Amino acid sequence: MTVVQDCLGASRFGVYLQKCRESRRLVLIIVAIALLLDNMLLTTVVPIIPEFLYDIRHPNETKLSDALQATTTTTTTTTPATLSPDHTGMEFLVDFTTPYDVDNFTTTESIQSIQDKKRHKDLIEETVAVGVMFASKAFVQLLANPFVGPMTHKIGYSIPMFTGFIIMFLSTLIFAFGRSYSVLFLARALQGIGSSCSSVSGMGMLAERYPDDKERGNAMGIALGGLALGVLIGPPFGGVMYEFVGKSAPFLILSALALGDGLLQLLVLQPGVVRQDSEPPSLKALVMDPYIIVAAGAITFANMGIAMLEPSLPIWMMDTMKADRWQQGVTFLPASISYLIGTNLFGPLGHRMGRWLASLLGLIIIGVCLLLIPHATSMQGLIGPNAGLGFAIGMVDSSMMPELGYLVDIRHSAVYGSVYAIGDVAFCLGFAIGPALSGALVNSIGFTWMLTGISILNFLYAPLMYILKNPPTKEEKRSLILGEKSSVRYVTYQNEEEDE
Numbered sequence: 001m002t003v004v005q006d007c008l009g010a011s012r013f014g015v016y017l018q019k020c021r022e023s024r025r026l027v028l029i030i031v032a033i034a035l036l037l038d039n040m041l042l043t044t045v046v047p048i049i050p051e052f053l054y055d056i057r058h059p060n061e062t063k064l065s066d067a068l069q070a071t072t073t074t075t076t077t078t079t080p081a082t083l084s085p086d087h088t089g090m091e092f093l094v095d096f097t098t099p100y101d102v103d104n105f106t107t108t109e110s111i112q113s114i115q116d117k118k119r120h121k122d123l124i125e126e127t128v129a130v131g132v133m134f135a136s137k138a139f140v141q142l143l144a145n146p147f148v149g150p151m152t153h154k155i156g157y158s159i160p161m162f163t164g165f166i167i168m169f170l171s172t173l174i175f176a177f178g179r180s181y182s183v184l185f186l187a188r189a190l191q192g193i194g195s196s197c198s199s200v201s202g203m204g205m206l207a208e209r210y211p212d213d214k215e216r217g218n219a220m221g222i223a224l225g226g227l228a229l230g231v232l233i234g235p236p237f238g239g240v241m242y243e244f245v246g247k248s249a250p251f252l253i254l255s256a257l258a259l260g261d262g263l264l265q266l267l268v269l270q271p272g273v274v275r276q277d278s279e280p281p282s283l284k285a286l287v288m289d290p291y292i293i294v295a296a297g298a299i300t301f302a303n304m305g306i307a308m309l310e311p312s313l314p315i316w317m318m319d320t321m322k323a324d325r326w327q328q329g330v331t332f333l334p335a336s337i338s339y340l341i342g343t344n345l346f347g348p349l350g351h352r353m354g355r356w357l358a359s360l361l362g363l364i365i366i367g368v369c370l371l372l373i374p375h376a377t378s379m380q381g382l383i384g385p386n387a388g389l390g391f392a393i394g395m396v397d398s399s400m401m402p403e404l405g406y407l408v409d410i411r412h413s414a415v416y417g418s419v420y421a422i423g424d425v426a427f428c429l430g431f432a433i434g435p436a437l438s439g440a441l442v443n444s445i446g447f448t449w450m451l452t453g454i455s456i457l458n459f460l461y462a463p464l465m466y467i468l469k470n471p472p473t474k475e476e477k478r479s480l481i482l483g484e485k486s487s488v489r490y491v492t493y494q495n496e497e498e499d500e
Contacts, residue, residue, distance in 0.1 A: 024209045026268055028219050031202035032226030033261050034164065037254065038195050039227045041172055042137070043234025043310075044250050045188070046332065048242045050130045050314050053181060128439030131311040133185050138307075138432035140192030141199075142425055148200045149421025150283060156274030157201040157208070157417070158265075164201070165262040167194030169255055176251035192428075199424045200417060207405040207416040214351050217402040221347015224398050228343050228390075232336030239330065280415035281408065286422055291471045292407050294464050295400045296426035298359045301461045302396035303427060305370045305454045306335065306389060307434025308441075313373075316447050321378065334383045335390030342394020347402075355399035360465035362395030367455035367462075374448035403468065410473040 148160055171194060174187035206223060210216040241250040265271065286292055317331060350358040369389040376382045401423060408419045434454075441450040 024219075027205060027209055028222060030161075030261070030264055030268060031206055032223045033264070034161065034198045034202055034226075035223055036226040036230040037258050037261060038164075038168060038191075038198050039230030040234045040237070041168065041175070041191060041230075041251075041254055042195075043231050043332070043336075044238035044254065045134075045175065046235050046310050047239035047314055048247060048250070049133065049184065050311065050318075052242075052247060053130065053184075056180070128443060129181065130315070131435040131437075131439035133181070133188055134307075134311050134435035135432045136185055136189040137192040137195065138428040138430075138435070140189045141196045142192075142428040142432055144193050144196035145200060145421040145425045145428065146283060148196045149418040150280075152201055152204055152417030153280040153415060154275065156272070157205040158269040158271040158274065160197040160201040161205070161269060162262070162265050162271040164194045164197030164199075165258060165265060167191070167197065169258045169262065172251050172255040172258060176248040176255065196421075196424060199427075200421045203401065203420040203423065204416040207408075207420070208414075211414070213402070213406050213409070214348070216405055217351045217355075217398075218347050220402045220405075221343050221345075221398045224343040224347070224394070224401065225340055228336060228340035228394065232333065232340055235332040235336070236330050280418060281412035283418045283421070285412065286408070286418055289407070289411060291411065291468060292404060292419065292422060294467050295403050295407065296422050297461065298363065298396055298400050298465060299423060299426040300430045300433075301458050302359075302363060302366055302393050303430035304434045305366055305451070305458070306393060307431040308438040308450060308454060309373070310438075311435050312438045312442050312447060312450070316442075317379075331379060331382055331386065334387035335393075337390065338387040339390035339394040342391040343398040346395045346398045350395070350399035350402075354469065355403045356465045356468040358399040359396045359468075360462050362392040362399070363458045363462035363465070365389075365392035365395070367458035370451045370455035370458070374451055407471060411471065412474075 152160055167190060171187050171191040174183065174190065178184045178187055202223065203220065206219050207216060210219045238250050241253075313331065346358050365388055369385040369392065372385040373382065373389075376385065401420075404419050404423045405416055408414065408416060412419075438450065441453070445453075
């Protein structure tokens with residue numbers, strides 16, 4: 001009897017597991033969790049790395065400042081006045097109750113001024129190193145995407161998805177125990193390969209499971225909500241854990257969460273080779289499609305501003321506001337919350353109002369917010385511009401990601417690996433160019449002019465969104481070609497009749 005019950009229980013579990021594997025919603029949850037953890041790792045390092053590297057390269061700064069403060073304090077004694085003979089034999093009164101400075105030539109204010117200038121110079125130089133490290137992930141992801149996209153056509157989406165989990169798990173452990181710039185650079189670059197696998201295969205999987213354009217937009221809005229939640233939690237999580245627990249703690253927690261996601265993928269997705277039935281469009285054909293390039297360009301310019309802020313804003317806050325580590329992490333919180341709202345709102349709303357219009361308005365709002373950020377004098381002053389920035393980026397991302405799938409449906413064949421490789425390349429270009437140029441631009445033209453330049457680029461690119469209002473379909477292209485051929489035949493026939 002017990003054996004029969006066990007068999008029945010096992011069969012019920014097998015049926016339940018099979019239903020789970022066929023569930024689109026569960027696949028959506030897995031993709032959302034993968035994007036959440038990937039972007040949580042991406043942003044957890046934002047408040048940690050600048051301060052950590054600065055502490056490594058300037059280990060004696062705190063001791064030096066304490067020593068300077070000790071030597072420049074005013075010393076007072078209570079020794080009573082005495083008479084002392086000078087070299088002429090005369091006696092004069094020495095009053096030791098009068099305060100005096102240890103250093104008569106350099107005042108406390110001037111030493112503090114010199115120290116502040118040196119710190120400012122060091123922080124500007126640190127921006128370059130941090131920017132290069134942050135950009136390394138995006139550059140590696142950029143190089144991996146053209147290989148991952150076509151690979152999904154041959155082996156399916158589940159194996160690249162699981163590969164992304166394994167690489168991200170290793171990267172997280174390296175971040176936890178790395179203690180030098182080179183090791184942390186390696187971890188950041190390695191994450192780029194894992195992100196490429198997760199992003200391309202995840203978005204392609206959703207596009208395949210949700211063929212209806214409206215449903216696809218809603219699903220991708222939810223998945224991007226997972227991405228937004230990772231961006232939301234990452235900076236404050238990293239800043240608070242680093243401040244009060246230690247550098248390794250946030251990364252060890254992330255590695256444990258990633259392990260749980262990997263087990264879920266094993267149970268539900270069952271990684272294995274799945275070949276596509278239809279012939280996929282070539283990567284070259286997609287890259288040559290002007291409508292796909294315009295949509296991808298919107299993703300690049302929308303994310304470039306926030307990418308420039310990631311390495312430079314915490315250091316700018318340290319320099320101008322004397323912000324603590326937790327404050328540097330919390331400053332990205334408004335942008336993350338509003339991005340979460342924007343992606344979930346404009347997933348369905350973008351389909352109704354027109355995704356081209358949502359992206360056009362989003363790019364304009366991004367430009368305005370970037371102009372306002374350098375004028376903030378406190379953390380409170382950064383809340384409004386950062387919130388508007390995150391909301392507008394959510395408008396663009398949640399509109400253009402499903403738009404890429406729609407363009408492939410109407411202009412090519414419904415195989416999505418390569419087009420989402422292009423979409424991820426566009427995303428990575430923003431996060432590669434932004435941090436890489438951020439340090440050099442801050443060093444040469446300053447923080448304010450850097451953000452002014454990228455805001456102008458957003459303003460200039462916004463009108464191009466009108467091109468996506470009514471993109472031609474394959475049928476329209478064929479009818480246009482057939483119409484041209486028939487008109488040529490008609491003209492030829494008329495000319496022949498006139499000749500007769």
